[in-house]
Amino acid sequence: MDLHKKSAYELHNMLAKKEVTAVELAEAFLRRIDNLDGKLHAYITKTADLAMAAAKKADAQIAAGEKISFLTGLPGAIKDNICTEGTKTTCASKMLENFVPPYNATVMEKIGKENPVILGKTNMDEFAMGGSTENSAFFPTHNPRNLSCVPGGSSGGSAAAVAGGLAAWALGSDTGGSIRQPASFCGIVGMKPTYGRVSRYGLVAFASSLDQIGPLTRNVTDCANVLNAIAGYDERDSTSIKADVPDYTKSLVEDVKGLKIGLPAEYFVDGMDKEVADSVHKAIADFKAMGAEIVDISLPHTKYAIAAYYLIAPAEATTNLSRYDGVSYGARVDGEDIVEMMTNTRTAKFGNEVKRRIMIGNYALSAGYYDAYYLKALKMRTLVKEDYDKAFQKVDVILTPIAPTTAFKLGSIINDPLQMYLQDACTVPLNLAGLPGISLPCGVSSTGMPIGMQIIGKPLDETGIIKAAYTYEQSKDFHKNIAEVSE
Amino acid sequence: MKVSKKDVENVAVLSRLKIADDKMDKYLEEFNNFLEYVDVLQKVDTENVKPTAHVxxxxxxxxxxxxxxxxDREKALANAPEKENGYFKVPRIIE
Structure with a gap:
């Protein structure tokens, strides 16, 4: 039985019906990891012992006749910037190579109540800075659809694990596209919830006003179920939203009749692959055929979003990363005095992209340049947000591409930082505006690589985008197109 | 706006980072390429726009x-590179 090919929802039903035990499931996924992670490098830390203990506990719950939650006994993976008590959380950085958090992130506490089987911590771009997972200080992750391609990033390990059948579901984080773009590159579903929908407590901070945790899953049903487990207000995150959490599975309904879908021309950026644009246009036609109304809209400040993002995110990052000073936790490299110790530590233990962004951020925030760069970027952020506000007066959701290309080859653009930043044109505007977005497959390129699209919702309208995405997904077979990575 | 080697060195000091001499030229080039790109923002009149730090x-x-x-103290100190008597230990700060 190819358990790894089944969705989380199918596996949950099998567990509930006692067609499989949680131990059998855990063993099947751990075996996949043993046999395949040498090729994919999706995991930084594997937690087989913890996984088996949780699986045994889940089986005991099921045997005792307890009503199980969605995640009970389900094998999943956690991005390595989410704090896991007692299990290393490295952020794929030499700085935190040996960091064992003394506490759990709120999302870990929340899912912990359901007793999931956590298989390990997944690879990422160092401190979530990057779009290919090549910035991991340890090793790059490979795309299970084509091992010579990147899985996207920064949640590339989580995306590769789910797409390759090395986890049934995963958590990632998204600051400028870091869930949606790797989901797209690997042919799975990824969601960045509304800013504040999911607590950031225990998520190692990159850019605090942009970061958000979300699910990476095989399909939209799994996405809704995982979101149910992690969403909600948390008093330990003062930016989390005090709003009721709906049952997102209630939105798994096939109905887009009369749905007004906005189509912004600005997202079909220069240099976009024709195949990508064509697939998204085909999806638009499919939505229309299913009864949706397509409305041309304009988001005129989209072309400035990358510039604004790459000033704001580094400015916040440079502040957040100032805590890595070799004193309270993380690495230390000795020096003659405290300043030299700090400088030696940071110079030796941060990777190139992290240093680049710290430098940019400090420059943009420094006296004399603050108004020209940082303040200007914050004003542009207002304009980007206002574009959406205006558009959402006319439409219910907005449909766009995710990235200009399909997954690119490892090593192909990593040495051109600006080129790498330009890949984020379709994803960063949502983070600037705090909006929810879901990425789901809508095509396959001539070389066999997945093509994704993005559905953007109003604040807290995860329900609306889940419904639209589910309707489209059910009319196609893309979610059944499982990556074939042979053992 | 072009930055000079001196500007980059100043930012490195603020950042508690050292840029190796043989990497400085590449750093300068990348830095200036980036600043040239973000200059696109200067084209937009934002005179009467309020900044958004947070959505x-x-x-x-x-x-x-x-x-x-x-x-508890033991847990808080568990990841410290160096500790002594229940405190974080750092190199000498005052002569």
Whole structure:
């Protein structure tokens, strides 16, 4: 039985019906990891012992006749910037190579109540800075659809694990596209919830006003179920939203009749692959055929979003990363005095992209340049947000591409930082505006690589985008197109 | 706006980072390429636009000032590179 090919929802039903035990499931996924992670490098830390203990506990719950939650006994993976008590959380950085958090992130506490089987911590771009997972200080992750391609990033390990059948579901984080773009590159579903929908407590901070945790899953049903487990207000995150959490599975309904879908021309950026644009246009036609109304809209400040993002995110990052000073936790490299110790530590233990962004951020925030760069970027952020506000007066959701290309080859653009930043044109505007977005497959390129699209919702309208995405997904077979990575 | 080697060195000091001499030229080039790109923002008139530091309409978030459990000292120090007598230990700060 190819358990790894089944969705989380199918596996949950099998567990509930006692067609499989949680131990059998855990063993099947751990075996996949043993046999395949040498090729994919999706995991930084594997937690087989913890996984088996949780699986045994889940089986005991099921045997005792307890009503199980969605995640009970389900094998999943956690991005390595989410704090896991007692299990290393490295952020794929030499700085935190040996960091064992003394506490759990709120999302870990929340899912912990359901007793999931956590298989390990997944690879990422160092401190979530990057779009290919090549910035991991340890090793790059490979795309299970084509091992010579990147899985996207920064949640590339989580995306590769789910797409390759090395986890049934995963958590990632998204600051400028870091869930949606790797989901797209690997042919799975990824969601960045509304800013504040999911607590950031225990998520190692990159850019605090942009970061958000979300699910990476095989399909939209799994996405809704995982979101149910992690969403909600948390008093330990003062930016989390005090709003009721709906049952997102209630939105798994096939109905887009009369749905007004906005189509912004600005997202079909220069240099976009024709195949990508064509697939998204085909999806638009499919939505229309299913009864949706397509409305041309304009988001005129989209072309400035990358510039604004790459000033704001580094400015916040440079502040957040100032805590890595070799004193309270993380690495230390000795020096003659405290300043030299700090400088030696940071110079030796941060990777190139992290240093680049710290430098940019400090420059943009420094006296004399603050108004020209940082303040200007914050004003542009207002304009980007206002574009959406205006558009959402006319439409219910907005449909766009995710990235200009399909997954690119490892090593192909990593040495051109600006080129790498330009890949984020379709994803960063949502983070600037705090909006929810879901990425789901809508095509396959001539070389066999997945093509994704993005559905953007109003604040807290995860329900609306889940419904639209589910309707489209059910009319196609893309979610059944499982990556074939042979053992 | 072009930055000079001196500008980059100043930012490196602020960042507590050292840029190796043989990497400085590449750093300067990348830095200036980046600044040239973000100059696109200067084209837009933002005279009357308010800045958005944060998308949520939050001002101050208050809670009752009550003591709750916090990390015990041993746990808080568990990841310290160096510690002594229940404190973080750092190199000499004052001569």
């Amino acid at each position: 949520l309409p939050l001002q101050n978030v208050f809670r009752e000032d009550v003591i709750k459990p916090s990390l």
